[in-house]
Amino acid sequence: MSAADRLRTEVLRYFSVVSPREAAITKIEYEGTRLAIYTKNLELFAERDQIAKDLVNILKKRVVIRSDPAIRLPQEEAEKIIKATFGDDSTFFFDETLGEVIVETKNFKLNKNEEIIRNVCKETGWHVRIAKKSLMPSKTLDKINQYIYKDSGRRLSILRTIGERVFGAKTFETSDVTLTVLGSGRQVGRSAILLQTNESKVLLDCGLAVGATSKLGMLPRFDAYPSLFDELDAVIATHAHLDHTGVIPYLFKYGYRGPVYCAEPTLPLMTMEQLDFVNVAEKEGSFPLYNENDIRTAVQHTITLKYGSVTSITPDIRITLYNAGHILGSSLVHIHIGEGLYNIVYTSDFKFEKTRTLDACAHKFLRAETLMMESTYGATPIPFTREESEALFANYVKQTVESGGKVLIPVPAVGRAQEIMLVLDDLLKSGSIPEVPVYLDGLVIEATAIYTAFPEYLSQELQDAIESQGNVFMSDYFTPVKSHSQRDEVLNSEGPAIVIATSGMLEGGPILNYLKEFAGDERNMLIFVSYQVEGTLGRKLLKGIREVSFMGDGGKAEVLNVKLRIEKVDGFSGHSSRQQLLSYLKKFTPKPKNIIFLHGEVEAIESLASSASKVVQANIYAPKNLETISLLG
Numbered sequence: 001m002s003a004a005d006r007l008r009t010e011v012l013r014y015f016s017v018v019s020p021r022e023a024a025i026t027k028i029e030y031e032g033t034r035l036a037i038y039t040k041n042l043e044l045f046a047e048r049d050q051i052a053k054d055l056v057n058i059l060k061k062r063v064v065i066r067s068d069p070a071i072r073l074p075q076e077e078a079e080k081i082i083k084a085t086f087g088d089d090s091t092f093f094f095d096e097t098l099g100e101v102i103v104e105t106k107n108f109k110l111n112k113n114e115e116i117i118r119n120v121c122k123e124t125g126w127h128v129r130i131a132k133k134s135l136m137p138s139k140t141l142d143k144i145n146q147y148i149y150k151d152s153g154r155r156l157s158i159l160r161t162i163g164e165r166v167f168g169a170k171t172f173e174t175s176d177v178t179l180t181v182l183g184s185g186r187q188v189g190r191s192a193i194l195l196q197t198n199e200s201k202v203l204l205d206c207g208l209a210v211g212a213t214s215k216l217g218m219l220p221r222f223d224a225y226p227s228l229f230d231e232l233d234a235v236i237a238t239h240a241h242l243d244h245t246g247v248i249p250y251l252f253k254y255g256y257r258g259p260v261y262c263a264e265p266t267l268p269l270m271t272m273e274q275l276d277f278v279n280v281a282e283k284e285g286s287f288p289l290y291n292e293n294d295i296r297t298a299v300q301h302t303i304t305l306k307y308g309s310v311t312s313i314t315p316d317i318r319i320t321l322y323n324a325g326h327i328l329g330s331s332l333v334h335i336h337i338g339e340g341l342y343n344i345v346y347t348s349d350f351k352f353e354k355t356r357t358l359d360a361c362a363h364k365f366l367r368a369e370t371l372m373m374e375s376t377y378g379a380t381p382i383p384f385t386r387e388e389s390e391a392l393f394a395n396y397v398k399q400t401v402e403s404g405g406k407v408l409i410p411v412p413a414v415g416r417a418q419e420i421m422l423v424l425d426d427l428l429k430s431g432s433i434p435e436v437p438v439y440l441d442g443l444v445i446e447a448t449a450i451y452t453a454f455p456e457y458l459s460q461e462l463q464d465a466i467e468s469q470g471n472v473f474m475s476d477y478f479t480p481v482k483s484h485s486q487r488d489e490v491l492n493s494e495g496p497a498i499v500i501a502t503s504g505m506l507e508g509g510p511i512l513n514y515l516k517e518f519a520g521d522e523r524n525m526l527i528f529v530s531y532q533v534e535g536t537l538g539r540k541l542l543k544g545i546r547e548v549s550f551m552g553d554g555g556k557a558e559v560l561n562v563k564l565r566i567e568k569v570d571g572f573s574g575h576s577s578r579q580q581l582l583s584y585l586k587k588f589t590p591k592p593k594n595i596i597f598l599h600g601e602v603e604a605i606e607s608l609a610s611s612a613s614k615v616v617q618a619n620i621y622a623p624k625n626l627e628t629i630s631l632l633g
């Protein structure tokens with residue numbers, strides 16, 4: 001009996017034995033990582049969640065119960081009921097293929113009211129899926145809805161193909177497990193690790209090296225595996241930074257057609273970053289790695305997961321995502337191989353400390369033989385606590401604005417920007433710094449809009465604040481810069497001001513416009529609040545180089561004499577400090593047999609590896625790119 005037939009038999013047996021009702025099953029088919037069961041029984045459809053839970057326990061596969069088209073109300077009639085329930089300010093669209101209606105609402109409490117949702121399902125025969133509406137307009141969220149729902153027939157056929165692989169029979173017995181580092185081996189950038197078993201090939205992250213000068217240096221080492229894109233079963237995207245997910249559309253450009261797995265907020269955030277990456281390349285006149293079509297294809301192949309949900313992604317691999325505390329949606333990946341055969345935890349970028357936006361990352365697991373972790377700050381202890389860093393930051397800002405200068409804060413759009421915004425709002429509200437105009441420019445505004453659409457991924461305190469006060473990120477003190485003319489006004493304005501702008505390492509983005517204008521005045525200050533990768537303009541300035549050249553508008557190189565004051569405050573980083581990395585090793589449960597250090601410059605990795613050997617008893621690896629570590633077999 002084939003794997004598919006076995007599942008079908010189990011499902012039918014459940015409905016005949018466990019449920020005495022007429023199940024009226026009309027179709028059972030694969031839908032990505034889930035089994036979709038279509039029914040004509042409205043009662044049964046309304047109890048879909050409970051039935052799906054029961055079946056997951058029996059089948060050990062994710063299940064979704066869908067309504068047969070015959071029992072769905074016509075759209076106009078269903079629309080009336082939905083409007084009456086969720087209010088006029090909600091927006092919704094119908095997915096005819098799956099029988100879903102996606103309702104976007106700002107009403108936070110309604111999202112959680114299962115009773116109301118069940119009643120609407122029963123009344124309309126449509127599966128109501130609630131999506132939290134962002135508190136500010138977001139072009140990216142609109143675009144993703146278009147990519148997925150405007151062509152839902154194509155989406156369904158993609159999901160069916162993915163399902164055939166996920167639910168397919170195992171061809172080989174799992175006896176070997178290997179990890180090959182294609183990027184992020186003794187470097188910060190181009191994260192990409194190939195996990196292979198006898199049965200599966202999975203890529204953990206697929207990022208680019210920011211600041212690289214050649215294409216070979218920018219991409220993971222795919223050149224060593226020419227047939228990889230055809231053989232790959234799945235890609236896991238841990239979070240929406242370009243050095244982890246910036247190369248995903250490139251896979252699709254060259255023929256990959258398998259799934260990409262990530263947490264829910266990661267999809268819009270990484271799409272935003274990729275679209276911007278293509279835009280910036282086009283503006284600079286350089287040839288982009290991929291185009292918007294490739295990004296759309298990648299989105300259509302992406303399956304989002306909630307934290308904690310165990311998901312089969314190949315016949316012998318199950319993954320579970322956990323909060324990594326780094327940016328919104330950032331994930332630690334727990335990988336379970338075979339039936340209890342082997343377990344790996346891949347931290348990717350993580351923060352082992354509570355921040356203003358997120359809770360500290362997960363550190364307890366049932367099983368984990370190998371721990372792969374980042375080492376960005378492995379060498380340099382951060383001398384200040386979070387509170388001290390905020391005080392230092394406040395002091396820098398105060399000094400500058402009181403002497404009539406302008407403060408320039410380069411931020412990565414996702415993560416540090418929102419942390420700094422919350423800190424600045426507090427400082428202004430409490431009167432710790434004088435009231436001066438604060439401008440936000442670049443992707444930071446769009447990223448913040450996406451942050452407001454996924455409150456359940458934020459720390460509990462921040463969720464409560466959003467529920468009671470609305471959009472806590474956009475303080476009354478802040479002015480978003482939305483046009484070129486508005487930007488010119490800020491550039492030419494007199495007197496003190498604070499500017500928060502992208503990109504974080506001064507590699508493109510509006511921050512360069514401000515730097516050019518403000519660099520010549522010694523009263524002004526540039527404050528770094530995030531890691532500056534080797535080779536970037538930000539790193540050069542940090543090293544004390546004051547005559548710098550960079551790519552200006554239209555791809556022309558420009559030289560700049562930098563006179564403004566430059567400071568950095570490390571305590572805001574979304575990465576764990578050296579102290580937190582070591583304390584993570586001590587507290588990580590259970591004790592792993594192997595520890596693999598990645599994502600750090602040579603000095604950081606060596607320093608961390610040598611300290612780690614004193615803290616934990618384990619085999620310690622610090623692989624270079626293209627090294628393979630055999631974990632089993």
Ligand SMILES: [Zn+2]
Nearest residue numbers: 239241326349
């Ligand atoms: Zn990151």
